Every structure is written in C-alpha cells, then in structure tokens.
Amino acid sequence: MSPRTTVGNDRPWTPIEGHGLIGDMRSCALVDTEGTIDWFCAPRFDSPSVFGSILDPEQGGQWRLAPAEGTPTTQQYYFPDSNILVTRFLTDEGVAEVHDFMPVLASHDAEHRQRVVRRVVAVRGSVRMRMRMSARPDYARSEVVPEQHDTGVRVVDGDLALGLSASVDLEVSGRDVVADVALDPGESALFVLEVLAPGEEMRGSADHEVDELFDRTAAFWRAWLSQSSYTGRWREMVDRSALTLKLLTHEPTGAIIAAPTCSLPEEIGGGRNWDYRYVWMRDAAFSLYALLRLGFTDEAGAFVEWLSERLGERGAGSEELGPLRVLYTIDGEVPVTEHELDHLSGYRDSRPVRVGNAAVDQLQLDIYGELIDSVYLFNKYGPGISHDAWSDLLVIVQWLMEHWDDDDAGMWEIRDDPKPHTTSRLMAWVAIERMIRVARQRGLPGDVPEWSRVRDEIYHRIQTESWDPDIGAYMQYEGSDVLDAGVLLMPMVKFCAPSDPRFLSTLRVVEERLVSDSLVFRYDLDHATDGLEGEEGTFSLCSFWYVEALTRVGRLDEARLALEKMFTYANHLGLYAEQIGLTGEQLGNFPQAFTHLSLISAAINLDHQLG
16 A cells, blocks of 8 residues: 655645545545545536545545554455445454445436445454544635534535435534444444535435445446456456546536546646646547447447537637637536635645646647547447538638647647647648548548648648658657657557658657656656746656557567556556656546556557557
C-alpha cells in the first residue's frame, strides 16, 4: 500500500496513487488506502465537492472509516471484474474489510438512486471501528451543521441534500457525524449516504437490502465487462482500464469526462493545477476509439449522440474559435469561468486550486481531426452516420478548410502565444482525409476534389515546414527546435508508413531527447516555452504512444518491455494519473481517461503484432 506522507506543517497526505475509484456513472469518489473518502462531488462529476480533503486535509472534508486504535496494515483491491472497492485492515485484534461502492443496478435505470455504500465486516477476530463523516459542501465554503432525524442524519446545503443512515447509532458532534462500532467475527455494519431530491425523506438501507445492492452491482459490472472482445496477454490491465473509462462516462448524457478530479498538481508545490471534470473533445474522441476497439458499441453510440448535438449547435462556437469548443460540461455547455479557491491549500500545498478551465477559450485545431476520425470509426464499425450528422460535419470541414493554417494553442493547450503546431496540421489532415473516406465509402455528398486538394496541401506543408533536416525530426511547430511527442501519432493516423525514413529518424530523436527509461515527456521544457512556470513529469499517454510506435516499426521486443515497465508505474489497483514524477510518483488529475485509453490501444496493437 502507498503510505501517507508528511510534509510541511506535519499534515498527512495520501499519495495521489494511494487511491481507488468508485462511482455510478454520474459521479465518483476517491477512497484512500486508509479507508478515507477524500474526494466526492454530488450529484455530478462537476458539482462542488462534499469531501475534498485531497485538496486540503484540514478544511476540505472527508469520510473516514477505519480501526479505532493503532496503525493497521492495509490492503486494497477490487472485487473481481467490478468497481466495488475492498479496503482490508490487519490489526492486532483481527482483520476487517470495508466494502465501498455506489450502487448501479441496471443500464439507464430510470429509478436510479445515488448512494455511497460503506459496509464494514469483521473477517477474523473482534475489531473496533470508528466512523467520522465530515461533510463540507460547496468546496468547503458552506458551514452546514448536520441534523439528527429518526432515520439518520441529514446534511442540507441549498439545493443539495444528503442523508446518512446506518445500522448502528449515529451521533452529531459539532459539524461531524461519528459512530463507534464493535464487531465480532462475521458481524457487519452499514453506512449509506444518499443524495436526496428536494424534500425527499431518507429511506435508510436494511442489511438484506445492502447485500442485494452489493450482489446486483457486482453482477452489473461483470455483465458489462463480459461484452469486451479483448482476450489478449494483458487482460487484467485492459479490463481495469475499460472499467475506469466506464466510470468516467456520464450515462444520462453519454458524455465522457477527462478525469474526476480538479487541481491535482503536475508538479508538487507548482501551479500547473487544472480542473479536468469536463468533456475534452480530444480525450473523448480517443475514448470512443478505445471503446470501439473493445466492442462497447453502446457507449460509443451514446457519445456519438452527445457529439451530434454539439455538431448541430452553433452558439458555442465562433469564426475565430471554430464551430466547436475544446471542452464542454457533461450537458454540452461552456464551463464556468476559471477561478481560484483561495481558502483551500491545494494538494501538498500546491496552489492555486482552480475550478473551471480557461482552455475553453483556446483555438485547438487538432480536435477536429480526432473527432472526425472517431466518427469515421463509428461509421465503419457501428451502425453508420446519420444524414443530419453528416450535414453538420460538412459545415465543420468547410470551416477547417479555411482555417487549418491558423496558429493555435496546440494539443497541449499552451498558455503562450499561438503557434503553427505540427500536430494541429496533422490532425487537420486527418479530419479532411477521413471525410473523403466516408464520402467515398458511403456515397455521401461532398466536394471531394476540393477536400483532396486541401488535404494534399496540408501534407506538403508538414513535410516542408515542420520537418527539420538538420535535426532529422518533425518539430513541435514550424521553424522551431522543440521536439514534441505528439509526432508519434503520425503512423497511427496513417499520415506516413511506419517504415518511412523520416518517421524512423524522428523516433530516434524522440528517444534521445524525450524518453527516460520508457517514460516519455510530452515536449522538451528546456527548449520550449508554454507560458507557465515550473516543471512536470513524464506523460503516461505519450509513454503508451511510444509503445505503439515501437510496435508499428517492428521493434516488438522493445515495445513489450516498454509496456511491461509502464505497467509497473500503475498504482496498486491498476490506475494511472496523468503523469509520473522523477521518483515514480503519480502526478496530475487521477485517474486520467487519456492514459487508460492509450493503454488499451497499445496493448491491443502489440497483441495483434505478437500473434
């Protein structure tokens, strides 16, 4: 298990990787290895936090359930093929388990009730457990006091109402709710926190009902996972990544968020702290690709439906930013203005804590390539694109034909002056090339000759302006000496053959400049300027892209070794944050959809090549 670390003023901090994730496809909660829920937003991913001690252990709020005395040894694992998390405590008196889950009983359940269930069981010996729930709604800006009722305890903050019921006596202590539990072998206790509708009364949960919720939730996840077509060498890692992507899907809308957390730092003590609880067009498009590769066509179809609504909208875009925004809320709206929560200390004192994301106002041209490529794949492997969606794509590609050579912020969302990024040109080429493919395959209307002319113009632009013959690589942007791991995508998106001498040379330079023992930096900060201060770790997404690049050029033994090394950087449950630091710690928001989808792609393609 990942131990708590002590820093600064002796406050305890659980490492970012010292967490498991539970959820109900509406929201998620992080549970650390000591039985504490230290991040939970209700009722949605992007709602203000109720428990936020991962960003401030003193003020943020948490829900702790652990042995009353001593410092037990802990273990944590998922109930097989599910998103039910088990935290095991080994004490001097015996062994206890806490089973944490958010019940999901059926797909698209109209009667869904949002609950966090915590069941503690004495596995061996007699164990005394202590529960303390410190709810701090609205990012700990609300000072609500719990209210004792016959059926439990209510916490009400404006429109948010929470009800905590239990099989043991609950006591209100100031702003907290506490309970002490003495369990003999085989005995259990239950705690159920429910998000209530306005005016709704708590219903509580009996022992037999929680047992049924556990069984039905486990059955739901197993049935869902059984649809996966993957049977390769790394099934455990791929399955966990698929289950994680499913948890990051907002089932009512079909949206796929980038990560369930905000402001977990890319550098401890640094300011690269962002809110990722939104739908990034880029991340979601790649997620769609991963889900399709695994055979999850229902999820892919739901996202394409969500995407079709965005394609048909014109209000969020502009002539300058294009017809689509870089990111949206799960409802397809523009997120709140990025602002800072000054009252929170930040993870390990990494300020500022940011909510909202200013990247929504950036031009990032690559999103059109990723989106249209995902629509192309859905059209190829799914039921096919509709007339209305095609009509919307025609409008989008026409705008892209006129703006593909604009300077932009690039796929890494630099907060510096816009530049002519190579990956933006590359993905613009992909967008137009895939439109040509779909039009020809389906006989759909479109100006294919003009599309072909612009596609070829982009191709020659990349080959002449982004290629540096002295360095022997495609550079981050035209005229620069900065290397960017995004160029590893070139053979993956069929811009060039893996055997192309220019790509092979680029790969060698990437290995010289950006690769550190299989881990890959997204670009060279020693040569680059991105408008931000501080450093960052290696990007796990890029590390899996590196595995896939090695696979495609036929260096299979090296690809397999790099993949196996990457697996060692997962946490104890197989989860990844965005980045990996110098000493192997995970950094950035957690878990990260982009990382898990790139793991799936790398594993599938390497499996295929290994036979």
